[in-house]
Amino acid sequence: MSPEDPDTGGRTGSRDMRRLRKRRLHPLAGTARNQVRAALELLPDQPDLGPVSGAASEPDGPPLLLVACSGGPDSLALAAVAAFFGRLRRDGTRAYRVGAVVVDHGLQDGSGAVAERAAGQLRQLGLAPVQVRRVQVRASGMGPEAAARTARYAALEEAAAELGAVAVLLGHTLDDQAEQVLLGLGRGSGTRSLAGMPARRGIFLRPFLGLRRADTEELCRVEGLEPWHDPTNADPAFLRSRVRSQVLPFLEEQLGPGVAHALWRSARILRADADYLDSLARTEYARLRCPAGGGIELDRAGLAELPAAMRHRVIALATAEMGGENPSYERLLAAEALLKRQGSAGPVQLAGKVSVYRRSRGHPVPQDGRGYGNLVFRTTGRQAGNPDD
Known part of the structure; x- marks a missing residue:
């Protein structure tokens, strides 16, 4: 049968049509790429992310992005999406190199195996370099969650400095932001606390603050990835886990769906307010301050x-x-x-x-x-x- 035969789809042919359909980008993947692209625009002097034009490469190659990956669905999905920005483009250039860091806190039995399994999936996605960094979590007067977070961020900053990365991507989602706002509300800490997590703080970027946790799980399914599900996320011993597994579902049940989106939206509004008030405060502080x-x-x-x-x-x-x-x-x-x-x-x-x-x-x-x-x-x-x- 000729490729011109209308029964095979005209010039393309049925086999070619099937191949095109297979290559069609999943809508959620397209949305996630746009989220990452918007986050990268927050970086100073970021390269052109267009599909054709070349990037202004550094002397030793394109700038390096690192994905902070635990092996969970959020960070694993982020790694899969970020890998797109490290691929060769039509003109043979890359906008970025994309690597990853897996931090092993050593707090659970088998944590080393979980970290190595995550690193293996990251390498299969084409990320390089991929490092596993083991840290010691010392409470030293703070809670276990805060101590783990302090050790994790220190390891990520150290890796970024050693490898010369321009940014570290974090997999926090809209659900994480909603939980953060509720925690701030419970502490009564004011506007800045209710503003939640910023999209950028220093070298850290959070591209997925506009995506739901269910979206990252779907992205992992689409990419054929097998995420690890941290059992502490459902452990009521941790305050954030109780907010995630009990408080937010209760609010959704009692107030109707959309509570998480409403909290995320409130955080964005309050962050703009807090940024403006803080800028005015810095001006007043400079005016009123003197050494003593x-x-x-x-x-x-x-x-x-x-x-x-x-x-x-x-x-x-x-x-x-x-x-x-x-x-x-x-x-x-x-x-x-x-x-x-x-x-x-x-x-x-x-x-x-x-x-x-x-x-x-x-x-x-x-x-x-x-x-x-x-x-x-x-x-x-x-x-x-x-x-x-």
Whole structure:
């Protein structure tokens, strides 16, 4: 039968048509590629991602992307999608090289075998280099989840520095973002906490924040991948696991479907608000800040004139510059109360071994006297007791 025969599909022929259908891109894979492409656009000086035009290669080749992969469906699906951006294009160039890092926390029996199995699937996808990094998780005053996260990010940053990667891709999804917002709401930590995880923080990118967890599982099925399912994700001993397996399903049942999307949408709105307020706060902080003999001093009059939302952020910035952590709302209120010149002049203990007190008459100030009442930030133990006004 001739290829021209209309019974075979005209010029193409039935066999060629079947081949074309087989090559047809799954719609979800196309969506996921667009998500990764949008995330890569957040990088400075990222190469042209068009299908034809060449990339401006670095002297030693295209820039390197690393996928942080646990072997679970989210990160394994991300690796499969990211591999597309490392393929040869029509002009024989690559936009990126794509590798991966598997972090073995060593917290479960058989974790080494799980890590090696994940690494094997990553190599089959064409990723290179693929490294397995084993870490030691030390609690040192923090919970097991936080300790594991600290060790994991340290290993990823180390790998990126050693290999010269321009970005590390993380597989967090819309569901992870919804859980993060609920956790922030439970802590009562304010706008920044409710803003959830950013799409980019330093070298870390989260391309899949707009995809559901079910989407990544489907992508793995389409790609013929066999993800590992972490049993701790369903362990009620962990707060995040309870939010995932109990709280979110309960909210969906009681409030109707769409709760996860609503939380994700709220996070995007709140992040824009928080970014704007933080930029204003940094300007005010630079205006009100002055050195104070190894500490930081904030002008009382200028601080008192600020709206509460801005005042709290400025106090938090001073705490951070002294090496402290973000103060709780209660600690911020206690620090703010020092401005009223009523009661104790401090010190008020803030998070991370930082304290703040009001400069009183018992402490030297410049000859013009403008320093009286200013807030002074010190690392804990560096200043003596402070008499009241």
